[in-house]
Structure formats: C-alpha cells, structure tokens
Amino acid sequence: MEENKRITRKGSTPIKVYCLPEERELIEQNAAAAGLSLSAFLLAVGQGYEVKGITDYERVRELARINGDLGRLGGLLKLWLTDDERTARFGHATILALLGRIEATQDEMGRVMKAVVRPRAEP
Structure with a gap:
C-alpha cells in the first residue's frame, strides 16, 4: 500500500524560542500591529519577510x-x-x-500604494 502523505506544518517539529516576559509582550504587540497571529508573525520574520503593519493598509485605503x-x-x-x-x-x-x-498626483499615489503594499511571496 502506497502512502502519499503531504508534509504540513502541523506535522513538523516546532522551533522553541525562549524569551523574557517583556520580550514576549513586545513580540505579541508587533504581531498584533501587523495583523498576524504570533506564529504567522514569527514565521514571516524568520524567513526574512518584511512584515507590514495593518496601518500600511489603512494608509492605502486613505x-x-x-x-x-x-x-x-x-x-x-x-x-x-x-x-x-x-x-x-x-x-x-x-x-x-x-x-x-x-493626473500626475494620481500616478504618484498609485506608486506609493504599490510601494506600501507588496504581495508576499508564498514560502
């Protein structure tokens, strides 16, 4: 019988990070500011992605x-x-x-919007 199991993150070994309560609080605040869960935030930062805060999206809406x-x-x-x-x-x-x-102002605003919100490449 052939098993075609797909490897998922849930089935992988987690990485433990020891930190002080103040450090954890700061990391949690940064994750919340980015609109991400703690796990998603640490995964993105650990893979070298620049994490954009949700305020960036608010600026784009404005x-x-x-x-x-x-x-x-x-x-x-x-x-x-x-x-x-x-x-x-x-x-x-x-x-x-x-x-x-x-028209020039509209073009410039479009460039700013693209610079603020760039799609993140999937890992």
Whole structure:
C-alpha cells in the first residue's frame, strides 16, 4: 500500500524560542500591529519577510479615497469647463496644466500604494 502523505506544518517539529516576559509582550504587540497571529508573525520574520503593519493598509485605503476624490474633481472640472460660459477667460494651457497636475498626483499615489503594499511571496 502506497502512502502519499503531504508534509504540513502541523506535522513538523516546532522551533522553541525562549524569551523574557517583556520580550514576549513586545513580540505579541508587533504581531498584533501587523495583523498576524504570533506564529504567522514569527514565521514571516524568520524567513526574512518584511512584515507590514495593518496601518500600511489603512494608509492605502486613505490614499485610494484621495485618489478617487481627485478623479471626481477632474471629472467635475471638465464638466464645469465645457458647460460654463464663465470659463472663457481661462486659457487652454492653464486648464491642461491643472488636469495634468491632477493626473500626475494620481500616478504618484498609485506608486506609493504599490510601494506600501507588496504581495508576499508564498514560502
């Protein structure tokens, strides 16, 4: 009879780490800040992964909200500029420069979001 058993972490030998209560408390706080269990945190750090805190994801959410606001602002600005006769005093260069600035800000925010949240390679 052939056994095809898959090796899992649960069936492997654990690594014991002795630490003082203060050290354990600090490790637990760091794991909680990263939104990970103590085991998942230590496994990730032990394999050399840079652990990102959940605050990074909160920042990305905020950046995404601002990015959406900028997009809506650009859309409203375009609408306002095409339908309002009072915009005749603004030159095309000024309008294009403003729209270009909004687009550049959106691109920069996208780069920041990608730098903050990078998918972790699976071990």
